[in-house]
Amino acid sequence: xxxxxxxxxxxxxxxxxxxxxxxxxxxxxxxxxxxxxxxxxxxxxxxxxxxxxxxxxxxxxxxxxxxxxxxxxxxxxxxxxxxxxxxxxxxxxxxxxxxxxxxxxxxxxxxxxxxxxxxxxxxxxxxxxxxxxxxxxxxxxxxxxxxxxxxxxxxxxxxxxxxxxxxxxxxxxxxxxxxxxxxxxxxxxxxxxxxxxxxxxxxxxxxxxxxxxxxxxxxxxxxxxxxxxxxxxxxxxxxxxxxxxxxxxxxxxxxxxxxxxxxxxxxxxxxxxxxxxxxxxxxxxxxxxxxxxxxxxxxxxxxxxxxx
Amino acid sequence: xxxxxxxxxxxxxxxxxxxxxxxxxxxxxxxxxxxxxxxxxxxxxxxxxxxxxxxxxxxxxxxxxxxxxxxxxxxxxxxxxxxxxxxxxxxxxxxxxxxxxxxxxxxxxxxxxxxxxxxxxxxxxxxxxxxxxxxxxxxxxxxxxxxxx
Numbered sequence: 001x002x003x004x005x006x007x008x009x010x011x012x013x014x015x016x017x018x019x020x021x022x023x024x025x026x027x028x029x030x031x032x033x034x035x036x037x038x039x040x041x042x043x044x045x046x047x048x049x050x051x052x053x054x055x056x057x058x059x060x061x062x063x064x065x066x067x068x069x070x071x072x073x074x075x076x077x078x079x080x081x082x083x084x085x086x087x088x089x090x091x092x093x094x095x096x097x098x099x100x101x102x103x104x105x106x107x108x109x110x111x112x113x114x115x116x117x118x119x120x121x122x123x124x125x126x127x128x129x130x131x132x133x134x135x136x137x138x139x140x141x142x143x144x145x146x147x148x149x150x151x152x153x154x155x156x157x158x159x160x161x162x163x164x165x166x167x168x169x170x171x172x173x174x175x176x177x178x179x180x181x182x183x184x185x186x187x188x189x190x191x192x193x194x195x196x197x198x199x200x201x202x203x204x205x206x207x208x209x210x211x212x213x214x215x216x217x218x219x220x221x222x223x224x225x226x227x228x229x230x231x232x233x234x235x236x237x238x239x240x241x242x243x244x245x246x247x248x249x250x251x252x253x254x255x256x257x258x259x260x261x262x263x264x265x266x267x268x269x270x271x272x273x274x275x276x277x278x279x280x281x282x283x284x285x286x287x288x289x290x291x292x293x294x295x296x297x298x299x300x301x302x303x304x305x306x307x308x
Numbered sequence: 309x310x311x312x313x314x315x316x317x318x319x320x321x322x323x324x325x326x327x328x329x330x331x332x333x334x335x336x337x338x339x340x341x342x343x344x345x346x347x348x349x350x351x352x353x354x355x356x357x358x359x360x361x362x363x364x365x366x367x368x369x370x371x372x373x374x375x376x377x378x379x380x381x382x383x384x385x386x387x388x389x390x391x392x393x394x395x396x397x398x399x400x401x402x403x404x405x406x407x408x409x410x411x412x413x414x415x416x417x418x419x420x421x422x423x424x425x426x427x428x429x430x431x432x433x434x435x436x437x438x439x440x441x442x443x444x445x446x447x448x449x450x451x452x453x454x455x456x457x
Contacts, residue, residue, distance in 0.1 A: 011446060013446065086424055086425075087420070087424055088424065105420075106418075107418060107419070107420040107423055107424075108416060108418045108419050108420065108444070108445035108446075108447070109414075109419050109420040109421060109442065109443075109444025109445035109446070110420045110444075112420075112443065112444045112445075112446075113420050113421075113424065113426065113444055127420075127445070128418050128445070129418065130445050130446060130447075131446070194447065194448040197448075198448070
């Protein structure tokens, strides 16, 4: 297995099964690692050109908890981008101020571009509708922690499957683990054809449908996503699909489901998951958000060479 | 003596064995309308391997590697002959390279390569049928999605 030291974390496609399991095992170990100084003297540049709560703060929490420090900005208006500076110029400059860069940007491929021009390692914290690999690591971590395994489970992806980068990344990662996948979405928000083709080439059994009815009893995990208003160029198109799914405690009690079904969501939610669900044993999304810290601690420590 | 459907040129390049339907596309990407010397284009010529083929003869010009790569994307079966004094001095089949830079644009409007003045870069996943993956946004495209720069 290739070393993680100084490695860019850009796309889930760059990780094989052995590497994914290595990250998950070390993340478990990192759960108990708080208030240490294994990253003392190391500096993270947190560059968020798009809003974020969970990803940005969990990276900053992880860095601080391991004794490192953080610089950066949480919106492009606070950077020289507002003066017209290109992304590659910004990255080349910040590269000299830090030991590692975490980047979120609205353009797809921006993290790859940053990694090409930076000398320090770059971690992709989301590039448009493309990839969000660290979210995928924590999604896998949560599934394994709550289901006990990643092997041979059946997962239903629900909501915006067209623009949902977390869905694309997670589906690809789960393709290493003999997962059967159901893609549940309105017809205008179906999984991109190239993603489906890639999954089928990887021998994944994929099904597409517009409703959970009839398939709910087969699912071990529902991965629910928000329909993202900000990804729609035409507001009329957004209104057509707004609120099309609304999972609630009552709805799940009416549907036939497995007793140990787990519901994940990368959050934030809007109206696709009712708060009544929060009190059920199905809901693991707040644990999932919390798992961002140990997983990101593991990644920062591995990439900066503090753990092997 | 061989009866030629398209006249011979004294010096220059001959692109042969183009799938007939792709002939005008190849002509377009080679910008032949800007050439000052003779250019001959033939279509629907008989071919044993292709059924019907196209041929382009460009007088006075030796086509370069970048142009050969472009041709390979549109006409993967094409051959190139370099002509000097009516003789073929070099003959080769076009070949799709492993990486294609500055020829095909990523078709994804949200790709960073379409916003930051970057030279497009694509990795070849499959050569026949051709399938390319954007180096930046990872989107996969086939020949129907190609936008030439």
